[in-house]
Amino acid sequence: MTVADILLAMYSWWPFILMVGGSILAMRAMRQRTSSGATMIDLYEQQIAETRRTNAGLERIAAALELGMGTAGSQANKGGGTA
Template identity: 60%
Template structure:
């Protein structure tokens, strides 16, 4: 009887560890940063800032291109 339980535990432990790791990762991703924002919110802010920077750089490149054409 004990051997049966031991074989079941040995065969299922990788699956249980995988579920435990997944739960840990989900909990860590939901934690807030020091600023109170989640990681996803920080990424969204970074994307918005990158888009603003790209727009400004495109304007500068257009101005330089127009200046060199004259």
């Protein structure tokens, strides 16, 4: 393979390399970022983590209420109830 063959190959491949490089640059430029610099994916992951923490807290509250309602229900039955 001579230098002329290498130059010919480079000449014939430059549009493809230019398109690939341009698309990579365009993807990096168009990536959505917030004013804080975090990407949208980072924000979605933070939102999911916060939702899980909120759900865990709500489940603890529901369990405490069910335990309290069970105790209140048993006390009502002991007292004769209202019916």
